[in-house]
Amino acid sequence: MALLEFKTEGIYCPQADVYIDPWKPVDRALITHGHADHSRYGNKHYLCTENAAPVIRFRLGDIDLQTVKYGEVTTINGVKFSFHPAGHIIGSAQIRVEYKGEVWVASGDYKLQDDGISEPFEPVKCHAFITESTFGLPVYKWKPQKEIFDDINAWWRQNAVEGKTTLLSGYSLGKAQRILVNLDHSIGKIFTHGAVENTNEVLRKQGIKLPETTRVTKELNKKIYPGGIVIAPPAAIGSAWAKKFSPSSTGIASGWMTMRGPRRRKSVDRGFVLSDHADWAELNRAVKETGAEKVFVTHGYTRVFAKWLNEQGYEAAEVTTEYEGELAEMNEKADAESEAA
Secondary structure, eight states: OOSSEEETTEEEETTTTEEESOSSOOSEEEOSOSSTTTSOTTOSEEEEETTTHHHHHHHHOSOOEEEEOTTOEEEETTEEEEEEEOSSSTTOEEEEEEETTEEEEEOOSOOOSOOSSSOOOOOOOOSEEEEEETTOSTTOOOOOHHHHHHHHHHHHHHHHHTTOEEEEEOOTTTHHHHHHHHSOTTSSOEEEOHHHHHHHHHHHHTTOOOOOOEEOOTTSOGGGOTTSEEEEOGGGTTSTGGGGGOSEEEEEESGGGGSHHHHHHHTOSEEEOOOSSOOHHHHHHHHHHHTOSEEEEEEESHHHHHHHHHHTTOEEEEOOOSOOTHHHHHTOOOOHHHHHO
């Protein structure tokens, strides 16, 4: 019996009778982070990190949720579980599972680049590693974050000079806050879509420092937008809601902007390659730093990355899951209140 198994409900630890990021309702769920494809409603009991809890509660409502600190060990029927920083978003974690000397790590979503707001990724030694592969192709190679934000700020500055409103999309949990803390706040006023601002409010209450923002509402005078920047989820781009900012210039911050196709399909002016997932080099580095002999590849380019790892001497296999990686972010639906604003 393997320490962790892949069942129709999700990643399962039979010895402890718990699931990690299950996609079907179970009794006990260990949650790596608050994105919708990893944190779902319907489980009886939840366990996550202290920093991930407020957003998970906000999104899922009245749930039975317990929290742990990073590195804190919770023992269930002899199995030791601990949560370690994944660097993906605030509060995100890899989950270390140990039983009778055998160690597995379920990484959830992760990135190695320090974004300045999330807890930095921590390599965890193990015998078996469960990894994502959202951007598991050599073509995906991220530039240093400073270069990307220099480009974003220059674009915003030029739009301001031309009297335009800058409309930039990023997932409301994680990407939006990363954008906010790295913008040049001297350029102009920062506005937020309701879905983004709702998340900001939750994070501020837990002590996360974010710059001053103004929620977009029906009551705001449209004359105040030119020269400013509006941060909104991808689903808002091209919507009736977005038309109120004309004249405007639109952009998307996503790893998918590496390719021209997604940018053309979204009909935006600019695409900025900024992802909260690991690129090809980071995926390889993360696997190597675990020291694992076995690697299970979940969402993304699973076949390609698993084949590559086998060629490098690992015992690797692709696994079918319902995680979506950054596809979930690109397809995020705006909340009703904000769409009506």
